[in-house]
Amino acid sequence: MPELPEVEVVRRGLEDHVVGRRITGVEFFGSRVVRRHLPGAPDLAARLVGRRVDAARRRGKYLWLVLSGDDGPGSALLMHLGMSGQLLVEAPDAPDEKHLHARFGFDDDGPELRFVDQRTFGGMAFSELTPGGIPETVSHIAPDPLEEDWDEELVVARMKARDSAVKRALLDQSLVSGIGNIYADEALWRASVHGERLASSLTRPALRRILGHARAVMVEALGEGGTSFDALYVNVNGASGYFDRSLNAYGQEGRPCRRCGTPIRREAFMNRSSYSCPRCQPRPRVRRD
């Protein structure tokens, strides 16, 4: 599924193939893809037609296309890929995908942009931008570790004040964005910390280490993800090479830990799964869910 590195690959693809082009046609298939745009699909389409795409930006797993023609901070088409969303740049005569939800045509009659989503957790909406250039509807989302103005010390301080499990804090997008279940497990494995440890019980250096590992693993994934996509195909492919070769914990149940050889365990956590090494990442004495 698309995680932050994959979303960044998509953003770069949009920068290459969509920015600078003027939208001339918009089609939505079904209403679910625009469920966060309360005025509905016709309203969203009307807001987009005739607008040029000036930039493609990202925070965490949110993507947005900055639209031309506004005074002030501007406006954008905000998108989230959810679990299975794909943004594809394709020839207009290419066959429709089974789970096609939206199609955008441009004034140069070149490749169109399509939003395809099997599990329909993804979606899009129109949003005004704040003076800082962030869509208003996601202004509560904290910066992600790959942003230039990422303030690690601020995040460490806020985590230190958290009376909840450190993995829960890592997944809280208002604290730090872009870290999903996979990268949370990988960062905690690298730091040799169990995800149910209370964030407030960890030392500041330990929290720094965890955040540093989260950033590092995403940078490494971005490096690999960036090479596995065709230039004309803005793709999202969670099953690409990186996941097969480089994961140390996530999805590795029963396989030997690459550090100590102990079989990786899987545990239920927050209605999903957590993977960790029983020896390197001992569970805290008092379990917190």
Place this chain on the structure above:
DNA sequence: GAATCTTCCTGGGCGC
């Protein structure tokens, strides 16, 4: 106000 839980959704994989 903070922390936690529920809900949304589809299709692959599995057991029977």
Place this chain on the structure above:
DNA sequence: TGCGCCCAGGAAGATT
């Protein structure tokens, strides 16, 4: 073969 169930995931909104 076909049916039913479980699981995966992010984030908004509801609940504690």
